[in-house]
Amino acid sequence: MNILKYKEYEGTAEIDTDRQVCRGKxxxxxxxVTYEASTPADLQIEFQNAVDDYLETCRDLGREAQKPLKGQFNVRISPELHKQATLKSIRDNTSLNDVMKKALESFLYSSHEVNQNLK
Incomplete structure (x- = not known):
């Protein structure tokens, strides 16, 4: 799936073959908040219009527009993995949050292939 970007927002870019339109949210x-257009080039324009309209509508309603993602989420892991991560944070004199952030960055941005098979 392709992702459109504008201001702080991302949106989908899909083709609806039944209706013969490009669409997204x-x-x-x-x-x-959805948008659609007849061509991919027009979809980017409609996405931008949808973001601008969303921001304007929120202002008109007197409420704050939602920001895409807060940078906070819950992850469920085994108690043993939780324990090992906590011990790592203690050994490194850092926070558990920092250990998890570094682990996620390593997974997402590492140029080396990671073997994800667990025994």
Whole structure:
């Protein structure tokens, strides 16, 4: 799936073969904001219009527009992995949050292939 970007927002770019249109929705907010166009080039324009309209509508309603993602989420892991991560934070004299951040960055941005098979 392709991702459109504008201001602080991302949105989907899909083709609806049944209706013969390009369509999408703004990602990472609870409000449902959709857009569609007849061509991919026009879809980017409609996405930008949808973001601008969303921001303007929120202003008109006197409420704050939702920001895409807060940088906070819950992860469920085994108690043993939790323990090992906590011990790592103690050994490194850092926070558990920092250990998890570094682990996630390593997973996402490492140029080396990571073997994800667990025994």
């Amino acid at each position: 703004i990602l990472f907010i609870n409000d449902l």
